Amino acid sequence: MSSPRPAPARHDAAPAAAPPEAAPEGAAMTHREILRALSGLLLGMFAAILSSTIVTNALPHIIADLGGGQSAYTWVITATLLAMTASMPLWGKLADLFNKKLLIQLALIIYITGSVIAGLSQNSATLIGVRVVQGIGVGGLAALAQIIMAAMTTPRERGRYGGYFGATFAAATVSGPLIGGVITDTPGLGWRWCFYIGVPIAAVALVVLQRTLKLPVVRRKVRIDWLGALLLSGAVSLLLIWITLAGDSYAWASWQTAVMTGGSVVLGLLFVLAESRASDPIMPLRLFRDRTITLSSLASLFVGIAMFSGTVFFSQYFQLARGESATMSGVMTIPMILGLSVSSTVSGRMISRTGQWKNWLVAGGLLISSGMLLLGTIRFDTAYWQVAVFMTLLGLGIGMMMQNLVLASQNQVQPSDLGAASSVVNFFRSFGGALGVAALGAVLANRVSQYTREGLAQLGVDAGDGAVGGGGIPDLSQLPDPLRAVLETAYGHGVGDVFLFGAPAAVLAFVITLFIKEVALRGSQQAPQASGTASS
Known part of the structure; x- marks a missing residue:
């Protein structure tokens, strides 16, 4: 049904006397105006993603320096994912109720504060605690960036602009490990600069957003849940x-x-x-009456497990199983990131052109499943070209699914529910990532301990002193060759097992996408008449 407004005003020129709803979110903006507004969002997203990926290759050094073990290793990642996961629904709900521009600027400030303090940490417990603060800011940036983009565009256009988000994700993911590796390997800098480097990028994003982002402020009487x-x-x-x-x-x-x-x-x-009794729930249960939103959320949960296992555990594989430097570890993960970047951009443009998205989700699920199963076969001496092919398949699949699951859900709701619907899908993806990192990190610690004991037993060494497995992250350069070979074998086999344990989640994501009913992307902001339910 068309809007009753006689003369829609531009976002930045709404009359002062107009009622709050007079300039609707999603009013027509030119491509150039959208790109200018997106520039600040993409900078903020880049800083947020960088904060996670930049530490992956530095973590073995960070944990060794701060005296932590495998548990601390996984919790440096998990703490951020946990805070991001828990805060996303709240950020999303606030976006439906308050000024989105002020909210994303607040998220940037929280992120900057957490980053500075993280770089000053003196022990692993402090670092993990501060990563929670970082995660709250990252949760706001991850949720609000897509919500604001959705408020400026129609569902049909979002595939195109969603490709920019996918490319930004890929750029931050590929440059993060490289930058982190170079920083860690540079004596004059050290791993603490892995946290500081995102601060100026986030500060620039603050300034750019202040100048370019102009959205109508819709004031509502609210009660925060x-x-x-x-x-x-x-x-x-x-x-x-x-x-x-x-x-x-x-x-x-x-x-x-x-x-x-x-x-x-x-x-x-x-x-x-x-939630069933709250007047303004952070996660409206009525959204789950829609089959697409429910299935997209479940698929995102399992995609998150695959996505974060790839970005977190590859650093341990390349550094501890293959003896590579932090810098080379980043270089060797490029195939996965290139696959993600290409598939995200191409699928986004094709979806905007055709309005059809389900085939991309199904193909992505198949590629993720194949990549995870093949990565489950890697060992410390697997030829790199094989690992690169497996990583590429994983990256291609993630790129096809990550943004497009959010897009499919946004297509089902009215503009007033964009924040909640986007955050629900992002919440499940982040929760899957946090769950995967925690569970698979425990699997890795257990498997490395088991393989190390077996290797030492073959050397006639007693491993009963607890010096391996659950202890600290080893510095391979300080170990004699026989023991180094044992640990490289243990980590090579252990990381392979991690992917094998994570593969069923990828298969489940693929199966779920088969049951999602495709609804062609709309050319306007208004949702279909029966968007709130699974059936009309």
């Missing part, structure tokens, strides 16, 4: 803490497991109850 946010954060945190510590600090079958998993389930049920 703090109870829902607290319950969701608690449920997710308990589950991740349990997965990380189980099998190490306590047995899988123990009273701690019962308390944590039971507590997570109870908090989850209370969250559902709270």
Whole structure:
């Protein structure tokens, strides 16, 4: 149904006397105007993604310097993902209620503060705590960037502009490990600059957004669902803490497991109850009546596991299994990132041209599944060209699915629900990533410990002193050749097992996409008449 407004005004020229809804989000903007506004969003996204990828190749050095072990290694990543996951729905809901421009600037300020303090950390516990602050800022940037882009464009156009987000993701992902490796290997700098380097980029994004981003401010009477946010954060945190510590600090079958998993389930049920009664829920349950949103969220959960396992554990594989430097570790992951960049950009443009998106999701799920299964076969001495091919397949699949699952969900809702719908899908992807890093990190620690014990036993060395596996990240350059060979073999086999354990999640994502019903992308902001339900 067409809008009743007689003369739509431009975003930056709305009359002062006009009512709040007079300049709707999504009013026509030229391509040039959209690109100018997107420039600040993309800079902010670049800084946010850089904060995660830049530390991957530096982590072995960071954890060794701060005296942590495999648990600390995974939690430096997991802490950010946890905070990002828990905060995304709240940022998304706030975006539906408040000034989006001020919100994304606030997210940038939080990110900058966390980054500066992270670079000053003196122990792994402090670093993990500050990474939570960083994660809250990153959650805002990740959620709000896509929400603001959706507010400026129609669903049909979003495939095209979503390709820019995919390319930015790829650029930050490929440059992050390279920059982090160079910084870590440069004596005059050191790993602390991995956290500082994103600060000026985020500061520039603040200035650019102030000058270029002009959206209408829709003021509404609101009640923030703090109870829902607290319950969701608690449920997710308990589950991740349990997965990380189980099998190490306590047995899988123990009273701690019962308390944590039971507590997570109870908090989850209370969250559902709270959302069903909240006047402005952070995650409106009515969205899940739509089949596309429900299935896209589930697919995103499993895509997140595959995506983050690729970016997190490759650094350990190349540095600890193949003895490469931090810089070379970044160079050797380029095939995956190129695959992601190409498929994200190409699929986005083709989707905008045709309005059809399901085939890309199905193809992406098939490629991710193939890539993960093939990566499950790698060992410390697997030929690099084979690893590169497997990584490329994984990257191609992620690029086809990551942005387009959000796009499919945005296509189902009215403009007033864009923030919530976008954040729901992003939440499940981030939750899958956090879950995957925590669970697969525990798998890696266990498998490395097992393979190391077996290798030492073949050398006639007693491994009962606990010096391997669950201890600190080893410095291979300081080890004698026989022990170094044992550890390289252990990490090579262990990382391969990680991908094998993660492969079923990729297969599930592929299967789920088969059941998503395609709805051609709209050429206007208004959702179909029956967008809120699975059936009309």
